[in-house]
Amino acid sequence: MDPLSEVLSLLKLRSYVSGGFDANGDWAVQFGAHDGIKFHAVLRGECWVMVEGVADPVKVSEGECFLLARGKPFRLASDLAVEPVDIRTLLPQVQDGRIVTYNGGGEFLSIGGYFTLANGQADLLLSMLPPLVHVREEPSRATLRWCIERMRQELSDVQPGDFIVAQQLATLVLVEALRLHVSNERRESVGWLFALSDKRMRAAIDAMHASPGRRWTLQTMAEQAAMSRTTFALRFKETVGLSPMEYLTRWRMMLATDRLTHSRDSVSAIGLALGYESEKSFSTAFKRVMNCSPRQYSRQRKAGTSNFDVGV
Template sequence: MDTLSDVLAILRPQTFVSAGLDAGKEWAIQFPPHDGIKFNAILKGTCYLQVEGDENVYLLHAGDCFLLTSGRRFVMGSDLSIPTIHSDTIFSHAKDGIATCNGGGSCFLTGARFHFGDQSARLLFGQLPPVVYVPEKYDQAAVLRWGIERFTTEFRSERFGRRTILEHLAPIMLVQTLRIYMSSPGAKNTGWFAAVVHPNLGVVMQAIHSRPQEKWTVESLSELAYMSRSGFALKFRQVIGQSPLEYLTQWRMFMAAEYLKSTDQSISEIALAVGYESESSFSAAFKKVMGAAPRSYKGSAVK
């Protein structure tokens, strides 16, 4: 069972290839808040990045990548102390998908935006830091660097099938970035990623994701984790921020939402598939988590 792939399959990210940026001389650009997450890769030169609410200032080099996960305003530039210009000033005049600042030539970056219209996005990205920074020097980033090279080649080309290639490469780069984050010290404290890589909780996460229809109890899940019932319940809440059964219910509803959107199964069939023998109990749980009754949710998804 691949827990990360399972969650990404439920999320079904939509890829929006953003314009590249070719900047020259001294520059600083203010970017507004944005929906979803942004993946970016520095292809040439260096620049600085600072995200609103994050005290860190990142010095980015060619080959570095980063995810912007919070939708906050951010500033990029060769010097963040100089007056900024709004991103619309140059991106409104982009040509062939590339915006130019001060004639370009010094720094080039490109990226993609992933927008998720479903509440389930918070499961994966809600507890990530505002910036997930992946330096080029990381040995484990080799696949990501390959993706950057291929992405760059396709981004600058006008070859047949360009859009299709970009739409498949961007999620690969996203997954590789998340893999790197999951193996970093910052991912091993709290949150969904911490639970997935935890030596005891990881097997529980796999069980919940792969067999949501089973009649799980805190006791049966604690046995999988080789922990006492009370110790497991406490550790799970400390890491995830929810009780085991709260998380189980949330995941069941996310799966049910996917079934409602992508299959012709009846509500009673979906209820059974996610562990509910009573359609009314399932409907009540679904509305509590997703904010709408199953029939209403399915109707809005079809439109």
């Protein structure tokens, strides 16, 4: 499994399609704060997107989509001068539980939804993304447009299992949007997500993900990237934003938190599987990253009351 797939899997990504918005004439709609990642795909027409705290509005056209990764309130509008209405006041007008119609509809149509992520680990992905990600598809890659069109069909034509299909398509939209975002970003963008576009950095990250329990050294990591140790360490820090050892520790802690929550393995067994020689060394590394011991984390998570975050 590749690193992006592994991270999304560990984050327990779940997609939900909440329905569509069909408008006509001049309009503006205000949406409140939200959890996880929201997305909107424009199927017809165009709109302006304004996100709280983001200085410049963005125009999104037919066939494009945008992601909202920081949970901030936002506004969609045909004209920025139009006074917005709260989306909640329009929900009673939803047709068939799927489409919100405004001013009769017919001129603008979008499909919206959101993605939820596991608590305590979501920052590994969200920290890589700005509050607003505008995704414009490249002509040579039609996957995004196809997914969006299929979502429209599933929401428009009532048939068994249509919402499940739409949710799976939404996951494809997110992955394709992340791919396009990474490929279109400037080369100086920093973070593990952007480092995956660098063949040498990806080779090292792939190896760490494939064998997290290996007794890694800076030299063995550099060999995966076919680089000298010094050059590799500098390049990794520049592209990922963490040193190689910091990134390895973070990945190990992601795996550890997942196993502490969802398995019956002992703390010592988890630590040993992740490359730590003793339970004490594992617990020390875990507490440095998570601000609590593995046993405390396990009790809190299984009780459903944990507020701990992964952070290096």
